[in-house]
Each structure stands twice: as structure tokens, then as C-alpha cells.
Amino acid sequence: MDIATMLRISGSALGAQKRRLEVIAENLAGAEVTRTADGTPYRRQDVAFRSFSDQLAKAQGQDAPRLVAATTQADPRPFRNVYQPGHPDADAGGYVQMPNVNVMEEMANMISATRSYEANAKVVDATKQMTKQAMQIGQ
Numbered sequence: 001m002d003i004a005t006m007l008r009i010s011g012s013a014l015g016a017q018k019r020r021l022e023v024i025a026e027n028l029a030g031a032e033v034t035r036t037a038d039g040t041p042y043r044r045q046d047v048a049f050r051s052f053s054d055q056l057a058k059a060q061g062q063d064a065p066r067l068v069a070a071t072t073q074a075d076p077r078p079f080r081n082v083y084q085p086g087h088p089d090a091d092a093g094g095y096v097q098m099p100n101v102n103v104m105e106e107m108a109n110m111i112s113a114t115r116s117y118e119a120n121a122k123v124v125d126a127t128k129q130m131t132k133q134a135m136q137i138g139q
Contacts, residue, residue, distance in 0.1 A: 012067035017117040019070040042099040044075035
């Protein structure tokens, strides 16, 4: 596997984890939003990873490595009902529909995404170091 391919693979994984961290931040920001533009509570978003073939490598006649892409989708879990009779969004029974965001789950996801991002960044750094050392051998 050549260096450019290794960097493309790690770069795609870095981008996917970056997107995951952005979605986690959006979820944390919306954790208490009871009414969005469509009149419903904020709905938690989740990131799904998928792999795909590197079209650049295919076009060059090489074996196409698998890269990583992140797609965002709405979490189908139901909203939470919280008893808050004085809340402006409370129904006749005093219950407010709250977002389906669990802050502790988001924090655990943030730690996981951060560690995955750091691991991929280390792969990029190691690849750069190997390239630098290989170039010094040729001198």
C-alpha cells in the first residue's frame, strides 16, 4: 500500500469522526429544546459509518482501498415526557415532551469519537514520519 493511499484512508476516517463530534455537539446543544421550527422537541441525530471504494485508486488501475464516510440520521427513539405543569409547552396534563437526548450517552460517545480521531491522527503522523525517514535513506 502506498503512502498516498494510507493518508486517504486515515483522512476519510478523520473526517468521519469529525462529523460524529459535530453531531454530538448539536445533540448536546438541543438536549433541552422543547420546540423546534416544526413544533416538536429536538430529535437526536446519530451518525452511521459506511465504507466505500476509493474511486481515485480505481481510476488509476490500483486495488481500491475502502474509505470511511459518515451519514447523519434521526434517532427513532421516542421523546421523554416530563411533568412540568408551569412550562409553556406543557400539555393539558402538565407533561412536556423533551428531546430524546441522553447527555451521559452523548458524553460517552464524545470520548469514543475523540479517541478514534486521535488514533487516526497518530496514523497520519506515523505515515509522515515513515515518509520522511524513507526520503532520508535515499540521500
